[in-house]
Amino acid sequence: MKKNLAGFVVVLMAAMMLFSCSKGGSKKSSVSEYSFGEEKTFHSSEPVTYSLFFSDASWYPMVETWTSEGVFKKIEEKTNVKLDITAFDSGDYNQKVNLAINAGSSAYIIPKIYNEDQYVAGGGVVAVSDYTQYMPNFSAFVKQYNMDPDLETIRQADGKFYRLPGMHQAALQDYTLLVREDIFAAAGYNIRELEKDWTWEQLHDVLLDVKKYMVKAGIIGANDYVWSDLWCGESGKGSGGNLLKLMGASYNVLSGWAIDGSNGGIKFDFNKKEFYSSSISADYKKFITVLNSFVKDGLLDPETFTQSDEIAHNKFYNGKTALMSTNRGQFAGDVAGVEKILGEGNFKLYITAYPSGTNRNLAETSRLENGVMISRKAKDDLGEEGLIKMMRFVDWLFYSKEAYTLIKWGEEGKTWQYVDVDGKKVKKLMPGYKCGGLGLPGAESDVDIRLQWGYAGGNFYYGHSTAESTDNFTVEMQDLMRRYGEYKTVAVVDPKARPSEDQREQLTLWAVPLIDNINSWTLKFAVGQKDINKDWDEYIASCKNLNIDKIVDLTNEIYSKQ
Numbered sequence: 313m314k315k316n317l318a319g320f321v322v323v324l325m326a327a328m329m330l331f332s333c334s335k336g337g338s339k340k341s342s343v344s345e346y347s348f349g350e351e352k353t354f355h356s357s358e359p360v361t362y363s364l365f366f367s368d369a370s371w372y373p374m375v376e377t378w379t380s381e382g383v384f385k386k387i388e389e390k391t392n393v394k395l396d397i398t399a400f401d402s403g404d405y406n407q408k409v410n411l412a413i414n415a416g417s418s419a420y421i422i423p424k425i426y427n428e429d430q431y432v433a434g435g436g437v438v439a440v441s442d443y444t445q446y447m448p449n450f451s452a453f454v455k456q457y458n459m460d461p462d463l464e465t466i467r468q469a470d471g472k473f474y475r476l477p478g479m480h481q482a483a484l485q486d487y488t489l490l491v492r493e494d495i496f497a498a499a500g501y502n503i504r505e506l507e508k509d510w511t512w513e514q515l516h517d518v519l520l521d522v523k524k525y526m527v528k529a530g531i532i533g534a535n536d537y538v539w540s541d542l543w544c545g546e547s548g549k550g551s552g553g554n555l556l557k558l559m560g561a562s563y564n565v566l567s568g569w570a571i572d573g574s575n576g577g578i579k580f581d582f583n584k585k586e587f588y589s590s591s592i593s594a595d596y597k598k599f600i601t602v603l604n605s606f607v608k609d610g611l612l613d614p615e616t617f618t619q620s621d622e623i624a625h626n627k628f629y630n631g632k633t634a635l636m637s638t639n640r641g642q643f644a645g646d647v648a649g650v651e652k653i654l655g656e657g658n659f660k661l662y663i664t665a666y667p668s669g670t671n672r673n674l675a676e677t678s679r680l681e682n683g684v685m686i687s688r689k690a691k692d693d694l695g696e697e698g699l700i701k702m703m704r705f706v707d708w709l710f711y712s713k714e715a716y717t718l719i720k721w722g723e724e725g726k727t728w729q730y731v732d733v734d735g736k737k738v739k740k741l742m743p744g745y746k747c748g749g750l751g752l753p754g755a756e757s758d759v760d761i762r763l764q765w766g767y768a769g770g771n772f773y774y775g776h777s778t779a780e781s782t783d784n785f786t787v788e789m790q791d792l793m794r795r796y797g798e799y800k801t802v803a804v805v806d807p808k809a810r811p812s813e814d815q816r817e818q819l820t821l822w823a824v825p826l827i828d829n830i831n832s833w834t835l836k837f838a839v840g841q842k843d844i845n846k847d848w849d850e851y852i853a854s855c856k857n858l859n860i861d862k863i864v865d866l867t868n869e870i871y872s873k874q
Contacts, residue, residue, distance in 0.1 A: 343695075343697045343698050343701050344356060344357050344358040344360070345357040345358075346701055346704070348448070348704040348705075348707070348708065349448055350448040350449055350452050351449065351712060351713060351714065353390055353391065353708065353712075353714060354391050354393075354704055354705045354707070354708035354709075354712075355390070355391055355392055356391065356392040356393060356701070356705075357392070358392070359392055359393075359394065360392065360393050360394070360701075361393070361394045361395075361396050362393060362394075362395060362396065362420050362421055362690075362702055362705065363395075363396040363397075363398065363419035363420045363421070364395045364396065364397050364398070364419050364420065364421040364422075364423070365397075365398055365399075365400065365405075365408075365409055365412070365418070365419045365421070365422045365423065365424075366397050366398065366399040366400070366423075366771055367399075367400065367402045367405040367423070367424040367770070367771055368399040368400060368401055368402060368405075369402045369769075369770065370401065370402065370403070372748070372749065372762050372763055372769070374397075374399050374766060375763075375764075375766075377764055377765060377766075378765060378766035379397070381765065382764065382765030382766045382767070383718075383719055383722075383765055383766040383767050383769070384397065384766065386718060386722075386723065387709070387715075387718070387719075390718070391705060391708065393705055395421075396419075398419055402424075405424065406425075409422060409425070409431075410430065410431070413431055413434070413436035413437065413687060414434065414436065416436075416689065417689070418436065418687035418688075418689050419687065419689075420686065420687055420689065420690035420693075420694075420702065421684060421686065421687075421690070421702075421706060422437070422684060422685040422686070422687060423682075423683070423684045423710075423771045423772065424682055424770065424771050425475055425682055425683060425684065425685050426682040428466075428474045428475040428685055429468075429816060431474065431685060432468055432474050432813070433813040433816075435688060436687060436688050436689075437474050437685045437686060437687055437688060438474070438685075438686040438687070438688060438690070438691055438699070439470070439472035439473070439474055440473060440474060440475065440476050440684075440685070440686055440703075441463075441467070441472045441473045441474075442472065443686075443699070443700065443703045444476075446700050446703050446704055446707075447703055447704065447706070447707035447711065448704075448707065449707050449708065449711035449712045450476065450707050450710075450711045453479055453711060453776075454479070457479070457481050457679075457777075459479050459679065461805075462479070462678065462679050462680050462805065463477075463680075464807070464808070465678070465680070465805060465806075465807065465808045466680065466808070467808070467810060468810055469810045469811060469812045469813075469815075471810075474685060475683045475684065475685055476683045476684040476685075476686075476706070476710065477680040477681055477682070477683035477775070478680065478681030478682060478683055478710075478774030478775030478776075479679060479680060479681070479711075479775045479776075480679040480680075480681065480775050480776070480778070480781060481679070481776070481777045481778045481781075482679065482778050482802070483674060483676045483677055483678065483679050483802050484676060484778070484781060484782075484793075485674040485675065485676045485796055485800070486639045486640055486641075486676070487543070487554050487557075487558060487637060487638075487639045487675070488558075488637070488638065488639070488663060488664060488665065488666045488792065489635050489636070489637060489638070489663075489664050489666045490628075490635065490636055490637070490638040490643065490646055490661060490662070490663050490664070491503055491634060491635040491661070491662050491664055492631075492634045492635065492659060492660070492661065493660040493661060493662040494659055494660040495522060495525070495526065495531075495634045496518070496522060496634065497660075498525055498529070499518075499521050499522045499524070499525035499526075500521065500525075501518055501521070501522070503662050503664060504662070506518065507664045507665045507666075507667075507795070507799065508798075508799055509668075509799065510667045510668070511667050511668050511669060512559060512562060512602050512603075512667045512668070512669055513602055513605075514667065515667045516602070516605050516606055516609070516611065519538055519539065519606070519611045519634075519635075520609065520611065522538055522634050523538045523610070523611060526538060526634065531631065531632070532632055535610070536632065537610060537611060537612060537613035537633065538611055538633055538634045538635070539606065539611055539612045539613065539616075539633055539634065539635050539636070540612075540613035540615065540616055540619070540623075540624050540627045540628070540632075540633050540636070541554075541555050541612070541613075541616045541624055541636055541637050542554075542621040542624035542625060542636060542637055543555070543621060543637055544556070544568075544616045544617050544637075545615070545616060545617055545618045545619040545620060545621070545624075546618075546619070546620045546621065547621055548568065548569070548617065549572075550828075550831050550832075550835070551567075551568050551569060551571060551572060551831045551834075552567060552568040552617060552831070552834060552835055552838065553568050553569055554568060554569060554637055555568065555616070555637060556568025556569075556570075556603070556834065556838075557569040557570040557675055558637075558666055558675050559599060559602070559603055559669065560590075560599055560675075561673060561674070561675035561677075561803075562599070562667065562668050562669030562670070562671060562673070562675075563595045563596070563598055563599035563602075563669040563670050563671075564579065564590060564593075564595045564670065564671060565577065565579075565590045565591070565593070565595050565596045565599045566578075566579060566590050566591070567591075567596075567599070567834060570675070571591070571827060571830065571831070572827075575819050575820075575822070575823040575826075575863050575867060576589050576591055576822075576823055576826045576827065576830065576855070576860050576863045576864075577589050577590045577591030577592075577596075577827075577830060578590070578863065578864065578867055579806060580806040580807055582804065586868050586871075587809065587864060587867045587868050587871065588864060589855075589860050589863070589864055591830045591855065591860070592851075592852050592855050592860060595670065597844060597848065598669070598670065599669065600834060600837045600838065600844055601844050602669070603837075603838050604837055604838055604839075604840060604844060607838060607839050607840060608840055613627075613633075614838075614839040614840075617835050617838065617839065624636060625646075625649060628646070628649075628650070629646075629649040629650050629652070629653050629654075630653055630654075631650070631653070631654050631659070638663060640751055640785060640789045641748075641749065641750075641751050642751075643663060643751060643786070643788065643789065644751045644752070644753045644786065645748070645751075645753070646661070647661055648753060663788055663789070663792050664792075665792065665795045665796055665799045665800060668800070671801070671803070672799070672800050672801045673800065673801050673802065673803040674796065674800050674801070674802055674803070676802075677802065677803045677804070677805045677806075678805050679805075681774040681775050682774065683710075683774075684706065684710060686699075686702075686703070686706070690702060709772065710772065710775075711775075713776070713780065715772075716773055716776050716780055717739075717780075719767065719768075719769075719772045719773050720750070720767060720768050720772075720773040720784070721739055721741075721750075721761075721767060721768070721784075722761050722765065722767045725742075726742070727741060727742055727745055727761050727765075727767065728740060728741050728742060728745075729742055738783070739783050739784065741754070741761070744758055744759060745758055745759050745760075745761050746758040746759070746760050746761075747760055747761045747762050747767070747768050747784075748760055748762060748763075749762040749767070749768030749769065749770075750762075750768050750784040751784065751785075751786065751789070752784060752786075768784075807871070809867045809868075809870040809871040809874070810870065810874055811866075811867075811870050815866065815870060818866070819863060819866060819867070822858070822859040822862060822863050823863060825858050826855065826858040826859060826860055826863070829854055829855065829858050830855065833851050833854065837851075
């Protein structure tokens with residue numbers, strides 16, 4: 313009753329403001345009556361169109377049916393809001409967005425933004441923190457799960473934030489290792505016991521015996537490798553990608569994908585209350601020594617850091633390697649890939665809680681995801697009240713449970729239904745449907761709801777409660793999350809220094825060549841082109857010559873004055 317009354321008061325006030333503006337002879341507002349509220353469908357009484365940029369992935373490209381009968385049509389039917397979509401290929405999405413913002417021709421709503429820093433200075437985007445008070449679903453989630461400390465990490469020098477992030481109830485670790493459990497068992501190891509407290513160094517020793525078994529059984533030759541990974545070569549983009557992110561985090565180091573966009577591997581020492589560069593730390597030396605041991609001892613294929621993901625997949629699917637990285641979206645495809653070549657019943661796979669290093673922390677620390685920016689053009693075109701109305705639509709689209717389920721699963725009773733599993737209601741696709749985006753395979757003739765209608769796409773449904781974000785997980789993935797909770801810990805997220813625009817520009821000028829240098833040396837250390845002991849001083853000197861100390865000093869100076 314209170315929510316209904318509040319909604320009526322807001323509508324009445326909007327109508328009165330519209331009458332007042334018109335009566336006073338000012339520019340007429342485009343705001344019409346609308347309904348909104350926490351877990352209430354946003355609905356405009358009159359049709360309205362909002363422009364939106366869309367990161368279009370080549371492996372599931374947008375097609376006409378998405379707007380004529382799929383996800384965008386369903387959003388319009390529920391809200392009376394039509395999304396005027398400008399799609400850019402995901403490979404150059406950020407570049408196209410940047411050009412449009414600078415040209416003053418941006419769409420109103422800009423999703424799929426991982427780092428908003430470059431867009432803030434020019435004034436092309438709105439400080440969205442000024443409008444979260446009008447967003448009931450966003451505000452309720454922040455309060456329920458105490459998200460304020462996480463939001464502090466994305467505030468700029470002015471104390472405001474310019475990206476509405478996807479928010480998770482808890483940090484969600486996606487990437488890990490998939491192993492041939494049958495091969496490990498044949499070599500004398502119970503992977504389910506090992507993973508409870510194993511380290512990367514223990515994995516190294518285990519793999520020595522696994523390789524001995526595979527060579528003796530005639531599966532591979534003495535010069536072959538038992539591990540050849542993906543997401544490290546072409547998709548690692550010169551940084552070592554996923555594997556170096558996972559392993560680096562295990563040793564308190566930012567590496568691989570984790571160092572992308574950061575200032576020289578900067579981390580925070582909570583004991584000293586200051587920032588330092590993890591890239592030249594003793595932890596880094598330990599991490600890279602362990603990584604190199606896998607290559608040096610013939611276990612990890614050095615081509616891991618240059619090859620395509622397809623090559624890594626083929627080696628694992630053909631049974632020539634015994635472990636490989638995977639994630640929840642890839643897992644079902646990996647199982648199917650091995651089964652297609654080796655045949656059902658001829659193998660056993662197990663998705664593990666990956667090893668630890670000097671800590672048991674998961675690589676993921678932040679509960680924030682990529683998110684949504686709002687262009688200054690939206691405010692200029694719509695006016696203040698019109699922008700508030702749009703923000704309430706954005707609140708429903710990105711933060712309500714109703715929109716989350718619609719965009720992820722489609723319509724209940726048409727593409728999915730609830731089924732009873734051990735006394736619990738769980739979502740399941742209807743017969744005749746499958747979804748690669750949800751990791752739910754089906755028959756070749758089944759309709760993929762992502763390809764056909766755009767459901768389960770990456771532009772919208774990130775974040776939310778753990779129950780929601782895992783509602784498509786297979787039994788295996790749900791069990792992995794349980795084991796993470798038992799065997800792993802979550803590190804405290806580092807605070808953030810908030811540089812001014814001039815300071816940020818200076819840090820970026822220093823950081824770009826430094827990061828390239830760190831990545832280059834890291835991969836050379838990994839494959840043995842550089843010796844971690846003999847060449848360590850040369851590596852440190854190269855980083856100091858590229859201003860690593862200046863980055864640390866300026867970052868600490870900024871932080872001390874906040």
